[in-house]
Structure formats: C-alpha cells, structure tokens
Amino acid sequence: MLNTGLLIILSLAALWTVMTRSLIKSTIGLAFTSIVLTIIMFRLNSPLAAVFELSVCTGLITVIFVSTISLASPLTPKEVELLSAARLKRFWYLPVILVLVGVGLLFVKVPLDFPLPHNPAGHDVRTVLWNERVLDLFGQVIILLAGAFGVAVLFKERKKK
Amino acid sequence: MTQVSWPMFLMYCYFTAFVFIAGIYCILATRRLIRIMIGLELLTKGVTLLLIAVGYLMNNTGLTQALVITLIVIEVVVIATMGGIVLSVYRVHNSLESKYLRKLKW
Numbered sequence: 001m002l003n004t005g006l007l008i009i010l011s012l013a014a015l016w017t018v019m020t021r022s023l024i025k026s027t028i029g030l031a032f033t034s035i036v037l038t039i040i041m042f043r044l045n046s047p048l049a050a051v052f053e054l055s056v057c058t059g060l061i062t063v064i065f066v067s068t069i070s071l072a073s074p075l076t077p078k079e080v081e082l083l084s085a086a087r088l089k090r091f092w093y094l095p096v097i098l099v100l101v102g103v104g105l106l107f108v109k110v111p112l113d114f115p116l117p118h119n120p121a122g123h124d125v126r127t128v129l130w131n132e133r134v135l136d137l138f139g140q141v142i143i144l145l146a147g148a149f150g151v152a153v154l155f156k157e158r159k160k161k
Numbered sequence: 162m163t164q165v166s167w168p169m170f171l172m173y174c175y176f177t178a179f180v181f182i183a184g185i186y187c188i189l190a191t192r193r194l195i196r197i198m199i200g201l202e203l204l205t206k207g208v209t210l211l212l213i214a215v216g217y218l219m220n221n222t223g224l225t226q227a228l229v230i231t232l233i234v235i236e237v238v239v240i241a242t243m244g245g246i247v248l249s250v251y252r253v254h255n256s257l258e259s260k261y262l263r264k265l266k267w
Contacts, residue, residue, distance in 0.1 A: 154245025
C-alpha cells in the first residue's frame with residue numbers, strides 16, 4: 001500500500017517536472033522525483049543503489065542543472081509571455097495521454113503463470129561489482145575520465161578577442 | 162519470492178511506463194535544450210525503477226544494483242557533458258533553443 005502511494009507520488013512529481021513553466025521549479029521537481037525513487041529503492045532491498053541515487057542524482061545532477069540555468073541569462077517578460085502561450089498548447093496533451101495509457105493498461109491481460117527462476121544465493125552487490133562485473137568498473141572509470149575532460153573543455157570560458 | 166509478487170511487479174511496470182512517457186513527451190514537445198536534458202533524466206529514472214523492481218522480483222538485487230550504479234555513473238557524465246554543450250550553444254547563439262543546432266547539418 002505504501003509502495004503504491006510512493007509510485008503515485010513519483011508519477012505526479014514526474015508530471016509536475018514536465019508541466020511546470022519555470023526551469024528552476026522543474027529542476028526541483030526532478031530532485032523530488034529522485035528522492036521518492038530513493039525511498040522506493042530502499043524499500044525494494046537495494047540500499048547501495050539508493051544511496052548512489054540520493055547523492056548523485058538528487059545532489060550532483062541538481063547542482064549541474066542549477067549552474068547551467070544560472071549561467072544562461074533569464075528571458076525577457078515578452079519572451080516569457082510568448083513561450084508560456086506556446087507551452088500551454090503543447091503540454092496539455094500529456095495528462096490526457098497518461099490517463100488514456102493508464103486506462104488502456106487496465107485492459108491488458110498479462111499471463112502470470114510462468115515460474116520465476118530460483119535464485120537462492122542472492123549475491124551481494126559488492127561481490128557482483130568487484131568479481132563478476134569488473135569490466136563495468138573499467139568502463140565507469142573511462143567514462144568518468146571522458147566526462148571530466150569534456151566538462152573541462154566545454155565549461156571553460158572563451159578568451160575574448 | 163512467491164507468485165504473489167507478479168501483480169506488484171506489473172504495477173511497477175505501469176508506473177515505469179508513466180514516467181517513461183512523461184520523459185519522452187518532455188523531449189518531443191519542447192525546443193529548450195535544458196528541458197530536453199530533464200526529459201532524458203526522467204527516462205533514466207524509469208529505467209532505474211524497472212531494474213530495481215526486476216531485481217526485487219527475481220531476488221537478485223546484487224546484480225541489478227550493480228547495473229543501476231553503472232547507469233547512474235553514465236547518467237551523470239552524460240548530463241554534465243550535455244550541460245557543457247548547452248552552455249556552448251548559449252554562448253554562440255545567445256539562446257537555449259535547439260533550432261539553432263540545425264546549422265550543424267552539412
């Protein structure tokens with residue numbers, strides 16, 4: 001019951017993130033979505049991934065969004081007015097689509113009689129990460145280095161001629 | 162895990178679909194580059210939720226947590242790099258609209 005409530009809050013937060021006009025509010029909505037997802041992950045027996053989600057997605061990514069938004073200058077009131085009118089036309093379809101998809105999914109019959117694979121060991125995440133998925137770790141290191149290089153190049157101020 | 166978990170898993174699938182649709186719609190319906198980043202972020206939230214639910218259903222949270230950690234690392238690098246690209250576009254065109262990226266076509 002609590003999980004259902006959390007999932008409903010997650011969906012509403014995602015909807016608000018998409019529908020809200022201000023980019024800062026949208027970023028806050030995204031951070032709230034991450035927090036709710038973190039709680040769900042804790043409840044689904046995945047604490048380590050939940051900690052990563054909370055620290056990286058809620059913290060670091062929000063900081064990246066806010067700094068990107070703050071480095072760009074705000075719109076003029078006239079531009080805001082024009083964009084708001086256009087936004088309303090484009091985004092009011094989303095709640096309707098979500099309701100239609102929800103109603104459609106209620107009528108989909110999924111066969112639930114196939115057995116689940118037996119997995120008594122339930123390996124620990126540290127064992128999996130360090131023993132079975134070592135290549136993933138190498139990939140993560142390479143991607144992080146590439147990302148750091150990219151950020152250093154892209155965020156650097158240009159020299160004015 | 163018992164058979165009772167299947168309806169619960171289906172519920173997670175439905176809500177994953179909602180979050181995924183919201184993300185795709187956000188990407189398709191806007192021309193603002195930062196909104197596109199937010200939509201991409203919502204898509205990865207949906208994938209994360211589905212992975213965690215699958216791990217819980219199969220009683221193999223170790224593997225799915227490892228995958229989610231890898232996903233989060235890739236996600237943060239992609240978002241940081243996209244942020245840099247958005248700022249570069251802003252510096253050149255003084256706008257956050259994606260229509261200026263059409264000039265990248267040859």
